[in-house]
Amino acid sequence: TQSEPTKKMTMDEPVESLFSKTASKLVGKPINRVDGSLKVSGQAHYSAEIHLDNKAYGVLVGATIAKGQVENIDSSSLDGIPNIIKVVTDPKHFLRNSQQGGLKKAPKQGATEIFYHGQPIAVVIAETFEAATEGAKALKVIYKDETDQAALNFTKELSNAHAVDEKKGSDKNYVQGDPEQGLADAEVTLDRFYHTPSQNSSAMEPHVTLAHWEEDKLILYTANQMLASCKQQVMDALNLNKDQVQLIAHYVGGGFGSKLGIAPESIAAAIASKELGRPILITMTRPQVMEATVRRSNTRQRIAIGCDKDGVIDTLIHDTVSSNLPGEAFFEPTALSTHYLYRGKNRRVNYEMVDMNQVLSGSMRAPGEAVGMIAVECAMDELASQLDIDPIELRRRNEPEKDPSKDIPFSSRQLIACMEQGAEQFGWSQRNAKPASQLEGDWWIGTGMAAAARGNQLQPSEARATLQIDKSKALGVKAVIETDMTDIGTGSYTVFSQVAADLLGLPIDHIEMKLGDSAFPPAAGSGGSWGAASAGSGVYLACEQLREMIAEKVGLYPDTIQLDNGQIKQVGKHDLTAIEAAKESSQAFADSTIDKISETTGVSFSENVLEEQSESEKYDFDNTESYALADVVAGYDEQKISAKGQIKPGKNGKKYRQSSFGANFAEVAVHKVTGEIRVKRMTGAFAAGRILNHKTATSQCYGGMVFGIGSALMEEVIHDKRDGRLCNHDLAEYHVPVNADVPQLDVILVEEDDPYTNPMHIKGIGETAIAGAAAAIANAVYNAVGVRVYDFPITLDKLL
Ligand code: MOS
Secondary structure (H helix, E strand, C coil), rough: CCCCCCCEEEECCCCCHHHCCCCCCCEECCCCCCCCCHHHHHCCHHHHCCCCCCCCEEEEECCCCCEEEEEEEEEHHHCCCCCCCEEEECCCCCCCCCCCCCCCCCEHHHHHHHHCCCCCEEEEEECCCHHHHHHHHEEEEEEEEEEHHHHHHHHHHHHHHHEECCHHHHCEEEEEEEHHHHHHHHHEEEEEEEEEEEEEECCCCCEEHHHHEEECEEEECCCCCHHHHHHHHHHHCCCCCHHHEEEEECCCCCCCCCCCCCCHHHHHHHHHHHHHHHCCEEEECCCHHHHHEECCEEEEEEEEEEECCCCCCCEEEEEEEEEEEECCCCCCCCCCCCCCCCCEEEEEEEEEEECCCCEEECCCCCCCCHHHHHHHHHHHHHHHHHHCHHHCCCHHHCCCCCCCCCCCEEEECHHHHHHHHHHHHHCCHHHHCCCCCCCEEEEEEEEEEEEEEEEEECEEHHHHHHEECCCCCCCCCCEEEECCCCCCCCCHHHHHHHHHHHHHHHCCCEEHHHHHECCCCCCCCCCCCHHHHHHHHHHHHHHHHHHHHHHHHHCCCCCCCEECCCCECCCCCHHHHHHHHHHHCCCCHHHHHHHHHHHHHCCCCCCHHHHCCCCCHHHCCCCCCCCEEEHHHHCCCEEEEEEEEEECCHHHHHHCCCCCEEEEEEEEECCCCCCEEEEEEEEEEEECCCCCEHHHHHHHHHHHHHHHHHHHCCCCEEEECCCCCCCCCCCCCCCCCHHCCCEEEEEEEEECCCCCCCCCECCCCCEEEEEEEEHHHHHHHHHCCCCCCCCCCCCCHCCC
């Protein structure tokens, strides 16, 4: 409700973290996932597994031309197929998926026009999935085929590259100094083009929606990363208000960007369910996921570096062309980290786009850095060889003191520590820098490294925390946390439980973590590696608010209480300075004042507590008593107490460059006859602020490194240049790394604390390890065989 006490925080100043004061038994620890046993025993229900009575099945029908118009959809072609219910088509709504500017827009409303092969144009509804599948295959669609005018060849279309709409992108063009002149004047230059292919997120769970209507309210059990913004997309697409839409995604089997926005099956299921008055389940097949959701765009990137003989960079140019459907604003922001990764007074970042009649492009894991750093970090390696400088040393010489583009400090930056700790663990000093100099049996051996960086973000998020009596719990009380944040396999349930448990002084099994329902307070969702920081701060602040309310209830100063194992007690001295400071400005406790108090004293007061500070006699300054949390909670009406937390990004995001950093190291073997490339081992060292859970964070890094292997050596979405059809639209033909491709991976989490990011001092880690991981492998391949490949993936044919 509106009147719920809410702890608000805007990150305008550095803040202290309560974790340095709490008993902190769980935060940081490598505890197992709290939802692990539910998942492995099949009790965690993913959206496709939700059962609703009277459910019917839908299967999408995709266009079989790359460009043109639908003239007629002949439903009579399904006559005689048993169990078919209806062909539903609503060209106004689900014809074309869109991710304008990344996330914000609903699927584009667009008549009967076809923009790419595979674009959903209808959905066949049947009593069984099998019948719907048969119907979808049999459905006769008459087209006005204009495929001959379609843009299907990127190389050819490059001459039609056009400017991007910077306002709608997640990066901007940038020029500083005189890059072309800088390049012309440089003692040493390197100027290269890199090509990276289209890729698919290939999340294990396909996109799926079970839609049903309760009167005028639409409920979607779906597979989404960000419920609040996806809810808005559904509202926009179907012209519904916020009370008419609920999205539920309790468990999500990966997303990697492909589930940031609403995919076509959601809208199709909603429309069909309305029309038929039944719950409709649409599960995409793997080919449909690959054809009709989103791809990472292919890129052509130019990296040009000008430096002196010692490798000190003066000029850095990063120009990119990526592709998308005509009219789409999203472009691959490859140069996100180029702005601040290395020094140099002359700089240019430039983006262009090519319109292609190919699968919609959008965000895929670490959009920008994942492929942009392939180019930058391969270029740095080549420059190091050219100068005969160790690649780590070259990066060290180009370490900027401040963000060289914005002239603002880094909130924290530990690239050098990551490189050093990674090098130590990997044994980099043993390296033979001379390429093609190490033959072991039939295999050339090589090592390479690359830096990693991924911008840190904070997004507005809310959460509710409730303490309530629960006699089934050992301590007689439990905490229920609610936020619409998702857990896409990353560990949200677990890390937020750790945060709440420590702040409320409860064991982890006394925390009931409720996620994945848009009925809960809105959070930023799982995207951009901001999930733990954003939604987690909402949870943190809600718990902090509860702590203060409880302190007040028992007459203790909020800055002195310790909650541990269901007991509340006073520890240490209350900080009178903070109270006095608060009193002095007692007329107006602006948010910023509260933040300042936090900054200087480590004490953080909720507004309502501060308002009552003048009645300081209310607090017992030397109370040594200990109170049972269950008793305190029992003292409230309804035997429960509830509060909300709300985090907002603030000036810290503008005053400080915030990014996670890291370094990947790889050893590869290349077969001397066949050119087969095997990754033998990798070490990654990453610094991302405080680590909430060493196990889940390490797993995120493994994931990034595995993506790096795929990106370096195998992943490539191939569109047929004749008709735009996907040639490799399943996991048999689109190769992702399997167990046999993934060797020993070692992850080091470099210690870091960043008070500018959020009250937990954490930074995003999910997408850090993928940034540059492929470059480390590419550089190792060069070291092994002396061949530089500029066209990814590095398949064996390119080495022969
Ligand atoms: Mo990430 S590509 O923002 O899911």
